[in-house]
Amino acid sequence: MAKNQIYLWGLILFFAGLWELQAKVAIPTQSSERYVRFEDIQREFPSLKSSFNPATFVGAIKHPSGEIRFRVGSSFYTFNQSIEKISVPVLYKEKDFLLPPELTEALFVQLMSEDVRYEYKENVLELEVLPGAEKLGIKTILIDAGHGGKDPGTASDVGASEKEIALQVAKILKKFFEKVYPEITVVLTRPDDTFIELERRSEIANRELKKKGSSLFISLHCNSSINPDINGFEIYYLSQTPSTESARETALLENRILKAKGNSTIKKIQAGMMSSLIQRRSRILARSLESEMKKKLQPQILSRGVKKADFSVLRGSLMPAVLVEMGYLSHEKESKLLQNKSLQVKIAKSIIEGIRDYELAKN
Template sequence: MKKVLKNVSFVLLLLKMCIVFGQETAIQKRIIIDVGHGGKDSGAIGINGIQEKDVVMDIANLILKLNNDLDRQLDIYLTRYSDTLISLSDRTKLAKALKADLFVSLHCNHSDNPDARGIEVYASRKQRKYSKESVFIGYQIEKTICREIGYESRGVKFANFQVLRETIGHCASVLLELGFLSNKDEVDYISDSINIELIAIAIILSIQN
């Protein structure tokens, strides 16, 4: 984790975002940010007590805030806007109803091994119309987050998660595991609001094309 460079990286990421979104682009894609867990489902709990549902909510809210500050905004919707539990089927129904172009599910990881670290990106194991696009976007997100922030990569993988399985026939879809709450370095990093904003900027940069 490039903790020493985080302030410099923050400025550079902001500059990159301004340059990218200041350019002429085609009609922006409609993007669903699926905010994992919520309500009575806390998701993973970090070794410092932080809860996955709160971490991903903070990231999603910052994605919205940063997007709203842009002159040329992305068309972004969240699957939840507060600490409520939304069923997996309702999350995927939203993507279908809004005719989304991209579905990005936000999560954090946890392991019994305290040394486990890094980010994982998942695409659906099912082969459908948007499978290749999903894998491409997955690699794009992984590359951007690892390059700009310094996370270790655990690769782009395939899984049968319901939110991926039920969206892959309708739009590109990926699930992000944004570090391990069971790893001291990573849970300390993601508990810092500045670093949460870095992650949000990196995600916007990687999905804007």
């Protein structure tokens, strides 16, 4: 009987795997810039429509929820009266648009309401549409103090370490949450000076998500630059298409201690695929935090804006997640501010207000 049950479960998992493979779609990419044809995207999402004016070279991709407009050959697009920059322009060839990765991502994250899991692989864009998700009601906040233990992170000229400042702010934030929103469970990925692998941090977050339901993940860090004049805070959400070269370098700096464990194919696939729903909500969360931090920290610490990059600590998270670079320890004045308790309290309060605004705006 036991053998029959094992065999039955084997068949169930086998056919479930076949169904999952069939549900995924591989769209070919073109050139080293990984362009995809709009008609290939539209085949999977018929609600998307396009238009093109050959006289002005202005194109648009429309969805019932909104419209993205761009000029062929230009490195900008507009959405909801906001102008966004992309690394390479949209092209028009054989009566169809060739979309670069950043604009394809914008379709999934900014324009469409569907939850699309997607990943750029060699010569293909692999994607699948996930079932619709219920609206969030936050049950748990995961606060991740960056670095720790044998990994100090960056440091100021006088020895103030990133790991210490991140933990100080994390503890203040936890106390405020417990006072203002006692119904929300607050979990620190590290409550003391302990080294935790980056992938372990997202595992802790996902475990809490499974136990409690809807959660948010906030990772706290300090930045550094070889240019001592660079300063300011910035908020990141996960993306395979970094906003800027600086964003890419920041991600490389924060990812440097990751040592992947295990070689499970399924685990690698899950870590590689991105959910547009989680990205969409992470982007809203990042913007809400940036707005509140700007109100409370400027002019002491200026905003460098909301950015996107491929952070390992965010990649495995199954919930909306952001990484907060609170300021530059390599900047003499800002380094002193970040060590100041009153400034740390301002950061914590602005994060709480930002999460409150996120709750109102996320849907």
